[in-house]
Amino acid sequence: MxxxxxxxxxxxxxxxxxxxxxxxxxxxxxxxxxxxxxxxxxxxxxxxxxxxxxxxxxxxxxxxxxxxxxxxxxxxxxxxxxxxxxxxxxxxxxxxxxxxxxxxxxxxxxxxxxxxxxxxxxxxxxxxxxxxxxxxxxxxxxxxxxxxxxxxxxxxxxxxxxxxxxxxxxxxxxxxxxxxxxxxxxxxxxxxxxxxxxxxxxxxxxxxxxxxxxxxxxxxxxxxxxxxxxxxxxxxxxxxxxxxxxxxxxxAPADGSRKPGVRLSDEEVREYIRRRASHGRPSATVLLRSLRDDGMSCEQSRFKRLYENAVSRAVLA
DNA sequence: GCTGCAGCAGGGATTAAGAT
DNA sequence: ATCTTAATCCCTGCTGCAGC
Structure with a gap:
């Protein structure tokens, strides 16, 4: 050809x-x-x-x-x-x-x-x-x-x-x-x-x-x-x-398209991170996976920003 | 092998702009 | 005023790749 x-x-x-x-x-x-x-x-x-x-x-x-x-x-x-x-x-x-x-x-x-x-x-x-x-x-x-x-x-x-x-x-x-x-x-x-x-x-x-x-x-x-x-x-x-x-x-399965999780406010995401991070320090990736598995949603970059924010607050506290 | 994360493109909601 | 079209924003989870 x-x-x-x-x-x-x-x-x-x-x-x-x-x-x-x-x-x-x-x-x-x-x-x-x-x-x-x-x-x-x-x-x-x-x-x-x-x-x-x-x-x-x-x-x-x-x-x-x-x-x-x-x-x-x-x-x-x-x-x-x-x-x-x-x-x-x-x-x-x-x-x-x-x-x-x-x-x-x-x-x-x-x-x-x-x-x-x-x-x-x-x-x-x-x-x-x-x-x-x-x-x-x-x-x-x-x-x-x-x-x-x-x-x-x-x-x-x-x-x-x-x-x-x-x-x-x-x-x-x-x-x-x-x-x-x-x-x-x-x-x-x-x-x-x-x-x-x-x-x-x-x-x-x-x-x-x-x-x-x-x-x-x-x-x-x-x-x-x-x-x-x-x-x-x-x-x-x-x-x-x-x-x-x-x-x-x-x-195709009727629910084949992704079911969006429950969207959380910034404060709710930070609270989730604080709660989960109270024992040990799981990474942002691990926590985001966990959040999604729990039926909630947060866009990756936003989650990362809030994660860093929550972690730095925890360090200062 | 595992973990972390950037990259990705379609979906849906909303807003703005333009046409009728 | 209403309808249509376009633009914008933010969302998703899978993949590939780098680094450990």
């Missing part, structure tokens, strides 16, 4: 979102957050200049790591020799898994220093700029629509997280229209995000997690594996994938 997007009629293009977890350290200057420029155009130009400054040396398949990536990288083996794996990256755009890249940090998810931006419009314009940029390997399709245009007889299965789905929505919509058989375009991802994408979507929610295993982090990639492995010869039919997803959701 070549990485040009031009392939045999039965090719199955699988596109997965990238992951923040990298196997090699990311240099500071290849963190999107390191850019001083806030204006979108100059910022993008500065970013691609940095990416293009010298020869990248690590293939995308070896760059990413973690649970999500392991599940994603295994998807082609579910489909067989006709599968070609692509990465939807906030730093590089659409790249084949064999493309050489630099270790970088950029994400469409909000709330990190390396976020592309906040608003949907900003994310979409960034994705469009990436599509217009030639990228690290000349001649490759740079967008979903280009992938579909070059290979209209193929199937495309996109496994997308929420933020990436927002960024690529227009591109996905346009790509679906380019395939000769519209049923061969499926987006496995979160439902109810955009009404105009619903007909392309194979909806996956946390309800499926007990069926597919793993953490939320890898939910979509694991669900994609689960669905495609059960689709028989019809591995990329959106209709078929939807049927299986619906059956799986119905078969």
């Amino acid at each position: 070549t990485a040009t997007g031009k392939a045999s009629p039965s090719t199955v293009h699988i596109v997965v979102t990238c992951t923040n977890r990298k196997q090699v350290p990311v240099p500071e200057h290849l963190r999107l957050g390191d850019l001083r420029d806030r204006q979108p155009g100059p910022r993008f130009a500065a970013w691609t200049r940095r990416l293009s400054a010298d020869e990248p040396a690590i293939a995308a398949r070896d760059l990413y790591g973690g649970e999500h990536w392991r599940a994603a990288a295994g998807l082609p083996s579910v489909v067989g020799d006709s599968a070609q794996l692509w990465v939807c990256s906030a730093g590089y755009g659409l790249v084949s898994v064999d493309t050489l890249l630099h270790p970088y940090a950029a994400t469409f998810s909000a709330g990190t220093p390396d976020s592309v931006g906040r608003g949907v419009g900003e994310l979409q314009r960034w994705w469009q700029r990436l599509a217009d940029w030639p990228g690290p390997m000349r001649g490759q399709p740079r967008s979903f629509v280009e992938l579909a245009r070059r290979d209209p007889e193929a199937s495309i299965v996109a496994v997308m997280s929420e933020a990436y789905l927002r960024a690529c929505a227009e591109d996905l919509r346009a790509a679906a229209a380019k395939l000769s058989d519209p049923d061969r375009f499926a987006v496995i991802g979160p439902p109810r995000l955009r009404s105009d994408l619903e007909d392309l979507l194979v909806p996956v929610t946390a309800r499926l997690r007990p069926m597919v295993g793993g953490s939320l982090h890898a939910l979509h990639a694991k669900a994609a594996t689960y669905l495609m492995a059960r689709a028989g010869g019809d591995v990329t039919s959106r209709k078929r994938l939807r049927e299986i997803a619906q059956q799986a959701a119905e078969a």
